[in-house]
Amino acid sequence: MQHEGNNAKAPRRSKKGEYAPHDDHGDTIEPGLQVPNSSLDSCGKSFVAADGNRIKTPGDHFSDTGVIAAVCRHDHVIVYASMWTPGEQQFYAFTLIDAVMAELPEHWRVGILYDIGCQIHHSALKWDLLPQWMPHIIFAISVFHVYGHQWVCQLWYHPRKGDVWGLMDGEGCECLWSDLRHLIPNLCVSGYHCQLFILDLQIEHLDDVKLSQAGIWLERCVKSMMECLFLAQQKRSAIIYSDEYLRAQFEEQ
Ligand SMILES: [Zn+2]
Incomplete structure (x- = not known):
């Protein structure tokens, strides 16, 4: 595979699904993945969300430092959780995936679009996380973020490159943050339970509004x-x- 002007080393040519342990440059491709480690490392370094040590909100000022949510195909909130670490750790995403998958029929195939889908996929296989769900999950990267990933990564994780995603963009959470951001100034100075109560109410309200506009x-x-x-x-x-x-x-x- 030849590509000029990209930091990623070209991986050994392999057909989809084939395990290619080493490419001609000594780079490795982990079993179950199609993207070489060098590309995944570059993706990991270039995204704030992939850097769990990056301090986005100082934890010593706030008991909760943010909110992470899983939304469905229609941008309705399925489940959300408070974050309490200064950075965005991967365990939040795995927790949400586990919570969602536990409620779904076992034979369903579920597509998950995430800003750093490649990193989550890699971690899940590397550390054998959620082994009961992994055969049912397809990972991809939301479209506004995928262009920040390495070219090789885009080939496998861009939703337009797969045949299961249709025109989904995976950016439903961005709309949710936009709908919730007006609460931030007040919630910053609210008590813990008051925060949760207001967030619950607001998300329930947003879901009601979206349901009534589902036809539109x-x-x-x-x-x-x-x-x-x-x-x-x-x-x-x-x-x-x-x-x-x-x-x-x-x-x-
Ligand atoms: Zn990537």
Whole structure:
């Protein structure tokens, strides 16, 4: 695999799902992953969320330093938790995943979009975390964040590169933070239980509002999908190559 102008070393060519322990540069690809360790390391260093030691909120001033949430395909909050460490540690994400998966039928396949999906996937396999859920989970990276990842990482974790994500962007949490941010000035000086109570009320209210507007949301999604389909068909008609050739090129990435 050749790529110019990227920090990542090119991994040994391998087909999807094939375990390639070493590439020509001595880089390694862990079993179950398709991205070489050098790329994962670079991704880990370039993201604040991946650095659990990065102090985002000083813990000595606040009992809770933030909120982490899992939202569904329709951007409704499924579960959220208080953070109490100064940085964003990975165990928060694993806890939310465990809480969500425990409520779902065992045969479901669940896609998880996260800012640092590559790091979570790597950690889960490396430390054998959530082994009961891992066969049912597909990881990807939310679209606004994926361009900050290494090129090799984007090939495997960009939701537009997979065939299960549709037009999902995985940025529902950003909308949630936008809806909650007006509470920050007051909650900073509120007591612990008061904080939880207000957050609970506000999230319940947001879910009620979104549920009542679910039809509008669906209509917007269908319109967006139709526009994408129209543009894709226009571009496709201008390309002379066959579908088979283009699919083969896509797989070759
Ligand atoms: Zn990455």
